[in-house]
Amino acid sequence: MRSLLEPTQIRVKNLQWALHLSIFPALYFGTWQYCVLSLIVFWLIHGIGSGIGTHRYYVHRTFETNRYWQIIFSFLFTISTSGSTIGYTLVHLKHHAHSDKEHDPHSPANGFLRAWLGMYSKSSLTLSPKIFMRLMKDPIMKFFHKFYFGIILFYIIILGLINPLLIIFMWAIPAVAQFHANAILIALVHDHRIKYLGGYRSCATSDDSYNIWWLKPLLLGEELHNNHHAKPASVTTNLGNGWRDFDPLFYIIKYIIRGKIK
Secondary structure, three states: OOOOOOOOHHHHHHHHHHHHHHHHHHHHHOOHHHHHHHHHHHHHHHHHHHHHHHHHHHHOOOEEOOHHHHHHHHHHHHHOOOOOHHHHHHHHHHHHHOOOOOOOOOOHHHOHHHHHHOOOOOOOOOOOHHHHHHHOOOHHHHHHHHOHHHHHHHHHHHHHHHOOHHHHHHHHHHHHHHHHHHHHHHOHHHOHHHHHHOOEOOOOOOOOOOEOHHHHHHHOOOOEHHHHHHOOOOOOOOOOOOHHHOOHHHHHHHHHHOOEEO
């Protein structure tokens, strides 16, 4: 029986949808300083927690790093309220195995709005118990999975003690932004209609993945989705196809995290 602190698809999605209500107090209390703060937190949770940590490190193992960075990755991804690193890894590995095919957990071919909102079918979320047990052997991944909602609650309490408005601008709004960033990387980059808005394919992959260069200031290199599907084991999404292939997250891995690139 799962603990109430552990994430499930319905618990995570219900919280993510509910967080959209924070937009109303944000509009009332928001200042440009709070907007900048929310953007910085979003870049941290998306760039380091999701893009580098969970996606390039935990899922694809494109580089090696120490346990301190693993804890930072896991914490930032947890407060993004996108599920645990284990849950993301399981879903994303299945996505790559069946990209835009029948068993893809979140193909927009099964309904663009459903994919955007994270309304996946139960059959598509039948994930590998063998991989789950392997991931649970990692003590850091296990801890952040077992105490997922408790960690979020602890973060909220700390923010509230400092300033209750920080709950909105350092958790809720960045989490809502990450929800839609994930939606872009689930639905929009796999929808052929994006080619009418500047989407393009650099590589002839077997799926429907696209790059959307103009989203770089938001997604920091993760928007090069076709590049990623062409070489998922690469630490960078830059395949050398000009300025549009610039991948800022790679330089964070190389010069700040100093990861050992495989």
